Amino acid sequence: MEDFYGHITYLFFYLVCGIGSGLLHVLFNMNSTVPALGASGAISGVMGAYLILYPRSRILTLVFIFLVPIPAVIILGFWFVLQFLAGINSLGVTANGGVAVWAHVGGFLLGMLITIMARGRQTTRWQSA
DSSP states (O other), X not given: OHHHHOHHHHHHHHHHHXXXXXXXXXXXXXXXXXXXXXXXXXXXXXXXXXXXXOTTOEEEEEETTEEEEEEHHHHHHHHHHHHHHHHHHHTTSOOOSSOXXXXXXXXXXXXXXXXXXXXXHHHHHHHHO
């Protein structure tokens, strides 16, 4: 992802995904008194960006005892669905620690959105040159 965005822009991308994912987590956990700390939302943003840029790229995945190359769109899509379902399952439940799944969902979607917009800007810039 850093090659696509460049060093400084990637840093801003990472920070925006982290902050945005944290805000979504807060939105879905307004009454929680449990603090949330971590970079998983930002990492989720990187995963969302990877899905947009390299959906057919194969990821070596441990399936039982075998390493199997599986397309990124399947692995990351499956991971996102698991996070989203866990988030739906957590609605209405008082947070008492654990995983900030809404931060994962928010970071992933934000990373995808930013990358779609950035890729569109680069395509437009290349076409006009």
